[in-house]
Amino acid sequence: MDHTKLTQSLEDYLEMVHMLRLANGLARVKDIAAALGVKMPSVAKAMVELKKIGLVRQEPYSGVELTEEGERVAAMILNRHILLKGFLIKLGVSEAIADKDACSMEHILSAETLGKIEDFVKPTDAISSAKKLKPAAKNGKKAGEK
Amino acid sequence: MDHTKLTQSLEDYLEMVHMLRLANGLARVKDIAAALGVKMPSVAKAMVELKKIGLVRQEPYSGVELTEEGERVAAMILNRHILLKGFLIKLGVSEAIADKDACSMEHILSAETLGKIEDFVKPTDAISSAKKLKPAAKNGKKAGEK
DNA sequence: ACTAAAAGTTAGATAAATCTAACTGCAAAA
DNA sequence: TTTTGCAGTTAGATTTATCTAACTTTTAGT
Numbered sequence: 001m002d003h004t005k006l007t008q009s010l011e012d013y014l015e016m017v018h019m020l021r022l023a024n025g026l027a028r029v030k031d032i033a034a035a036l037g038v039k040m041p042s043v044a045k046a047m048v049e050l051k052k053i054g055l056v057r058q059e060p061y062s063g064v065e066l067t068e069e070g071e072r073v074a075a076m077i078l079n080r081h082i083l084l085k086g087f088l089i090k091l092g093v094s095e096a097i098a099d100k101d102a103c104s105m106e107h108i109l110s111a112e113t114l115g116k117i118e119d120f121v122k123p124t125d126a127i128s129s130a131k132k133l134k135p136a137a138k139n140g141k142k143a144g145e146k
Numbered sequence: 147m148d149h150t151k152l153t154q155s156l157e158d159y160l161e162m163v164h165m166l167r168l169a170n171g172l173a174r175v176k177d178i179a180a181a182l183g184v185k186m187p188s189v190a191k192a193m194v195e196l197k198k199i200g201l202v203r204q205e206p207y208s209g210v211e212l213t214e215e216g217e218r219v220a221a222m223i224l225n226r227h228i229l230l231k232g233f234l235i236k237l238g239v240s241e242a243i244a245d246k247d248a249c250s251m252e253h254i255l256s257a258e259t260l261g262k263i264e265d266f267v268k269p270t271d272a273i274s275s276a277k278k279l280k281p282a283a284k285n286g287k288k289a290g291e292k
Numbered sequence: 293a294c295t296a297a298a299a300g301t302t303a304g305a306t307a308a309a310t311c312t313a314a315c316t317g318c319a320a321a322a
Numbered sequence: 323t324t325t326t327g328c329a330g331t332t333a334g335a336t337t338t339a340t341c342t343a344a345c346t347t348t349t350a351g352t
Contacts, residue, residue, distance in 0.1 A: 007338070007339085009338075009339060009340095028299080028300095029299070029300060029301090030298085030299060030300080038339090038340070038341090039340080039341065039342085040299075040300065040301085041300090041301075041302080041303095041340085041341075041342085042339070042340055042341075043300095044300070044301055044302080045301095045302095045339080045340085046339090060300080060301085060347085061299075061300055061301080061346085061347055061348065062300090062348095088259060088262070091259075091262040091263065091265075091266055092262045092265065093258055093259050093262050094258065097256050097258045097259060098259075100256065101254070101255055101256055101259045104254040104255070105251065105254065105255075108247070108250040108251065108254070109247055109250070109251075110243050110246065110247055112239055112240065112243045113234060113237075113239050113243060113244075113247045116234070116237040116238045116239050117237065119237075119238065120237055153308070153309085155308075155309060155310095174329080174330095175329070175330060175331090176328090176329060176330080184309090184310070184311090185310080185311065185312085186329075186330065186331085187310085187311075187312085187330090187331075187332080187333095188309070188310055188311075189330090190330070190331055190332080191309080191310090191331095191332095192309090206317085206330080206331085207316085207317055207318070207329070207330055207331080208330090
């Protein structure tokens, strides 16, 4: 239950399960391995860990699914990825490299930095509109958290 | 001699040796350990590696020095650090966090991304002045390469 | 239905980075 | 000058993440 201590590697596996399920509806060990550039036994071991922590479910010799908690955590990580990729693209980085670097950055940045990047990427709400019309008052502080 | 395969961790140690020598003139094992938040034996092992690769020099029971090559590599890493820290500060991140996150980012970003960040941080040359006067024509493609 | 190939798993090896514990060398205080 | 304590080192354990090789299960072709 304690997903606080997820390593970078486990975050990557969890995120990839989520992405493959969004893309294919099904996350197969083989595809996870291919997508992350590792061999199947590495995936198997990672899944054992994620199952222990209660983030994924898997019946033997079958595809991987996310628990409710896993879904929540994976969505958070994927949001970070999307935010960072958009950020890098905005800086002029090519899509492929932006994707790769976002993948590295998503595990290491502090909440503060992520917040500032978010402000930079989407000044859409308060900031940019404040210059033209009455601000619509964003409720909380950090939007991308959920 | 083959410093191409420096791990993140070794890059951190090398950079810290450089920083301590710039700051104190002397890089002691104890101070390296304290600065990086590890114990002395970890530093000792890292120094063994860096000596093998030919980036540092050290007479037993004494302070650590950089070889010429080590100096060169360390300076490169430190430059990345400074660039990234400045970048984060420009985004509004506090200095302490900028320093910490720069330290993580400096090992993982691609040359392309570093180049774009450099363009963002110092549009001093071609870009900003291009808007006012005749562009001075940046020579190559990627500025941050050196 | 049987067999062959593909997908998944398990076991054990390797590499990196850390730690603790125990040992060595040096230097300052007594 | 002797000792005591700090700085440095070495040895060995632990953790994480990967791999290869060998085994098992499922699936698909015939």
